[in-house]
């Protein structure tokens with residue numbers, strides 16, 4: 001842990017001494033379907049990608065070129081085995097101990113509503129910190145990944161609460177698993193019109209459920225209309241189908257990771 005305090009955080013160009021070491025920061029967003037990553041050098045994006053949790057070749061390609069001066073920051077909602085394995089691999093391949101962000105009671109101007117903050121998925125927490133950094137208005141943060149999560153943050157920065165709903169792929173798998181005749185081969189895209197085939201009825205039904213959940217979350221929680229932020233693989237599609245504006249920010253979790261890291265490493 002002490003090691004991290006020497007590491008320059010939120011590396012701005014003017015922080016780097018002339019001829020000094022190049023600050024490298026590898027950031028990972030470990031979700032339930034896949035691992036997303038981006039690589040920054042002196043605060044500038046150099047590369048990005050994604051891979052499966054068990055793709056050891058991809059992990060080696062990412063870690064091997066890094067030197068011991070690199071920072072590795074991780075948001076992970078995967079189990080502790082991923083954390084252990086990835087830490088051991090990073091230590092072996094580049095001599096760096098990754099820092100894993102945790103959900104806390106408060107950070108970046110946001111107060112957690114959970115009695116046990118560490119129980120909250122850190123991706124939700126970081127997405128809220130990222131959104132709060134961009135807007136001080138009342139927020140609705142929607143992460144449409146394996147799960148659809150919807151979180152409301154008041155203008156004062158209080159997490160009002162949130163929702164965890166199966167995401168589109170999970171909804172479809174649940175239907176196929178527990179029915180005999182819901183079967184189709186067509187690859188129909190998500191839309192809201194009533195379906196006129198099994199494929200459409202399923203895909204449009206799922207789109208309706210996802211969009212409807214966000215609309216209902218906003219309607220049910222009254223008050224000031226929140227500013228919408230979307231992230232996750234289905235985030236932009238959902239934003240368009242909902243048709244209430246808002247921003248799609250695929251890097252919201254990474255942005256929150258930087259907010260939390262800045263607080264942790266500069267106290």
Ligand SMILES: Nc1ncnc2c1ncn2[C@@H]1O[C@H](COP(=O)(O)OP(=O)(O)OP(=O)(O)O)[C@@H](O)[C@H]1O
Pocket residue numbers: 030031032033034035144145146147167168169170190231232233234235237
């Ligand atoms: N372009 C797209 N349009 C609509 N839906 C999509 C699109 N891409 C992915 N999805 C759907 O969105 C869901 C999440 O996709 P994806 O796996 O990309 O999310 P993710 O945010 O990486 O998930 P996690 O963080 O949980 O690993 C899946 O149900 C997938 O079917």
Ligand SMILES: CC(C)(CO)[C@@H](O)C(=O)NCCC(=O)O
Pocket residue numbers: 031032077119120121122123124145147149164
């Ligand atoms: C809900 C997911 C799966 C979304 O990725 C993740 O945030 C998670 O595992 N959360 C733990 C439970 C909670 O957030 O209360």
Ligand SMILES: [K+]
Pocket residue numbers: 031032123143145146232
């Ligand atoms: K996610």
